Amino acid sequence: MTKNKVELACIIDDDDMYVNLIKKIIEAKQLCKNLLVFENGKDALYHFEALLKNLNRDNIPEIIFLDINMPIMDGWEFLNKFTQIKNKFGKVITLYIVSSSINPVDIEKAKNINSVKDYIIKPITIEELEAVFLKESA
DSSP, X not given: OOOOOEEEEEEEOSOHHXXXXXXXXXXXXXXXXEXXXXXXXXXXXXXXXXXXXXTOOTTOOSEXXXXXXOSSSOHHHHXXXXXXXXXXXXXXXXXXXXXXXXXXXHHHHXXXXXXXXXXXXXXXXXXXXXXXXXXXXX
């Protein structure tokens, strides 16, 4: 299996322990070359808007793992704003919601958003993480 086919992935999550665990797994399994991490949707959105302004296509992730429940700007609000600019990047960006919420309303809401590929309930397993990267690098 060829490692590191995904150049850049992004995690938008305020849970430090979860983020550190995912980073360790991604590094240990060599699932992607680089990782962007944001603690809330507002910081992430600001980053993506800046990329558009500067026409910088190098720092656009292929995969985004998005939490729903975060301070400042939650995942739903980020999704709402990101969906409006996503197509301007000229690149396929696959978005996964990764949340501890098992609320059927959240899961259904996520599945009805075109830009969301899947809803993964935390804790995400090593196998689930590898499967996501394998799909994206196929």
